[in-house]
Amino acid sequence: MNEEIFNTPLFNGLTREEIKTLLESVVCQYRRYSEGQLIASAGEVCNALQIVLKGRVKGEMIDFSGKVLKIEEIYPPKPLAVAFLFGQNNRYPVTVSAVVPTLLLVIPKKSVVSLMHNSEIFLINFLNAISNRAQFISGKLRFLSFKTLQGKLAHFLIEQDNIQNKNGRIFLSKTHEELAELFGVARPSLSRAIRKLHHQGIIRCFGKNIEIINWDELKNIGNKTG
Amino acid sequence: MNEEIFNTPLFNGLTREEIKTLLESVVCQYRRYSEGQLIASAGEVCNALQIVLKGRVKGEMIDFSGKVLKIEEIYPPKPLAVAFLFGQNNRYPVTVSAVVPTLLLVIPKKSVVSLMHNSEIFLINFLNAISNRAQFISGKLRFLSFKTLQGKLAHFLIEQDNIQNKNGRIFLSKTHEELAELFGVARPSLSRAIRKLHHQGIIRCFGKNIEIINWDELKNIGNKTG
DNA sequence: TTTTGTTTGTAACATTTGTTACATTTATGG
DNA sequence: CCATAAATGTAACAAATGTTACAAACAAAA
Structure with missing residues (x-):
């Protein structure tokens, strides 16, 4: 056996x-x-x-x-x-x-x-x-239901913060390439989305570390789902 | 009781x-x-x-x-x-x-x-x-995995033909508005996508009736998934 | 250290889709 | 039949994303 x-x-x-x-x-x-x-x-x-x-x-x-x-x-x-x-x-x-x-x-x-x-x-x-399987797929579906890339990203960051529980300091364990794949978008598009959040003063980036600064705004962005 | x-x-x-x-x-x-x-x-x-x-x-x-x-x-x-x-x-x-x-x-x-x-x-x-629930969600997920609207539409038409089994003649029971909602796009976008397939000679439209003319092309469009 | 390959940032342009608006057609009720 | 509302076709423009290309930053290995 x-x-x-x-x-x-x-x-x-x-x-x-x-x-x-x-x-x-x-x-x-x-x-x-x-x-x-x-x-x-x-x-x-x-x-x-x-x-x-x-x-x-x-x-x-x-x-x-x-x-x-x-x-x-x-x-x-x-x-x-x-x-x-x-x-x-x-x-x-x-x-x-x-x-x-x-x-x-x-x-x-x-x-x-x-x-x-x-x-x-x-x-x-x-x-x-x-x-478990149904719940897993259901989660994926909910994720995909965010129409804009900004929305997916915001949702992802908030979720990661919940998981890592480091008070707004998030460490990305995946490369941008992999994240883009997960989001179903092209890598440069993801870069742009991150840059945008950065420029808007909502997050700060240090390599693979991201810090959430403006929670309210971030949550508002996750808002746009469709 | x-x-x-x-x-x-x-x-x-x-x-x-x-x-x-x-x-x-x-x-x-x-x-x-x-x-x-x-x-x-x-x-x-x-x-x-x-x-x-x-x-x-x-x-x-x-x-x-x-x-x-x-x-x-x-x-x-x-x-x-x-x-x-x-x-x-x-x-x-x-x-x-x-x-x-x-x-x-x-x-x-x-x-x-x-x-x-x-x-x-x-x-x-x-x-x-x-x-059943898991299978239903799973199907939805597969559907959403088609990135382009044309892909979703092509997939939908082929699926509908399988269900209705009328040899390429499909009757839409939903309004364009509802279909657009299902696809997660705006109505005019769906109209455009349908028109495009029509102009390419892949389908023919008579109100709510759609006829598939060029199967090979339609299947090729459904190809682009991501 | 240098070298090499991977990852990331960014720009320019093409494509797709959203938005808005309006005309046209099609149902529906009176 | 008309009147009204709903559904659809379509255009013009805005916004988002894809594509391609290249440079800079970083990491791993020689």
Whole structure:
């Protein structure tokens, strides 16, 4: 039995013995994939829970015209597409393949239901997993709902201040390039937006450190959402 | 017992008797709200499942500066914030209030867990509800990821054709105003985008009817995502 | 230190979208 | 049928962002 199984958030709060017993009570299997091998195509029905135990897996969105668009990577010991096992349209939204040699634990939908019946802890963990996913996407969506770049930036800075809790002194752990990517804009545009806030006397910049000076104004800018 | 309870998707596949028995086995209550009354504030911990049985409920997002931003309305017999009952950050993302006099069925989180234990059908229904929500948001996110208006429009038209399945003949059930709102752009901008596709010979317009002529080009436009 | 590559600042210009305004068409009620 | 309101087409201009290019600053390695 692979060691990573015991670290999966889905089995959080269960002892090793309990996990073993649970898994022995249902049908499930290991599956190995070689580098680059296809795991599931976008649109394919998702009828099993898959947990990455070794290696790495990526999801790619393929466009109407066949161009590859976006990538999300999943590392052990995380499950894969939890929010697409149930629901009306339970199909993979992306094409999934192994980045490196990968080991998956595959648990058929029926077995997942059995597990939820046999263990309330697993049930709660599974609900948490889906909910976390929904909440994560929901946050992203809210972020994108800010129409202007200034709005996104202001929102981001305020959020970062909440997280870092350094009283208006924020350290950017990402490069401008990465931030621009996150915001969905070009890098020079982000530079401009930062410069503008600086010139307006709302923030002060020292390299990767930013200090918020005028809170009221910053919050007002975050205002314009659409 | 309110009639709408038997129509809730969460009790789909259960007989009236089964639903009655189930609900009598757990703690839950009705709650009435008058017009405009606050049901839950954004940020408040969500520790009960709420089902709208009568009336109407709205969710409003409130901004850093206190301005109201977006509204989503929920009608009977739908549940409220299913994706925020579990998960790490199980707090209401929006402020919820009653639009008209409203009756809610409130089922505490613990009772929900009991229900899932007592009825596999309810369990599956609940999983479906959360998953549907996640899938819905996920789709919206993918939609917003198209950077250009032309891209969004192209994506929308192709999607509509898939849904309506009329071989490239699409009927718009929404006004341009509503579509523009959906796309997050101004109405004249949407008009321009449509006109452009028209002038390029990619689509033909007859009032609310649109016909796709050049599929390849349309798909190529949807290509530009970011 | 020098060298090299990465990150950042900034400018000029192109493109896209927003805003406003108004004419035209299309529904709707009387 | 007319009268009115709503929805749509379109133009002119403003504002925001993308694109490209290059220089300056910084970091890591030789």
